[in-house]
Amino acid sequence: MYAAAASLNEINVTKEQLSWFAGVLNVHEAPITGFWLMYAAVVVMCIIVYNLGFARRLPLLKNAVVYTVMLIGTFPLTIFAFGMPVVESLLAAAAVLGIYKIRLRRYKKEKQENATTS
Template sequence: MTLGFYLLYAIIVVLCIVVYRLGFAKKLPVLKNAIVYAVLVIGCFPLTFFGIGLPVAEGLVASAVVLIIYKVRLHQSKNKEA
């Protein structure tokens, strides 16, 4: 059971980082960036408890897919204009 919890925690952390980078990240200094990621990693711990009974990881996957599609379409439209 412990291995499953840590694996779910790692998956949620990776997916949260991907969603943050795709949707919300801005250029920050290194220290502020480290603080943001540290808080994100700590904040994923309660999400893991919710993820045991609720589809947290699946929701993060859906968010990542939507943001990837958005970024690809945005990139295509910018290339079309140029």
Template sequence: MDKTVSQQFSFSPVERYFLIDVGGNLGFWLLFFAIFYLAVITYKLGFAKELPLLKSIIVYIMLFIGCFVLAIFAIFALPIAEVLIVIALVLGIYRFRLYRERKERNHPTNE
């Protein structure tokens, strides 16, 4: 048995791909940037407001730093990337439905 406990009970195929299949330093950085990219999408879909440029830069720097913590959690076989994918999908569906509802409210069709 050469598999570790975290590999046996891993529910995170994205992290497993980056950390085991790609492996090494490159695998960690690819995982980190995947998590960062998904976190930016989630932020933009659900929480972003129109901010001045300097405040936006500060927000993205803090998001970048926070993604290091998420990447460390992902190393310990927590499904961080998968959760961010699900959050992005749910927020994307919500935004699309909100867009359609507003469009129908502004341009009612005669039935």
């Protein structure tokens, strides 16, 4: 375990090779802490995108399975997030899905008001 941590600290990565968010987290200076912070960011953004765009009402056990698989599946995304803009893409997806949800809610509200006034 200590050998792996030592080898992670010896990785020579320039700031230009990192994604913007990885550069903000100073991953090149503290790779282990940076990895876990990046993992937390990817998990949070995946959960937000899932809830905004794809979530359905599920029973508790099925919901637990979905989130467990999501936690496992974000490990490869976290590794990709160091060199590619994964977190930034998830932020853009969350913004688009959030705007869509707001507009959909307004449309349904206006449609309901028009139905009650007619």
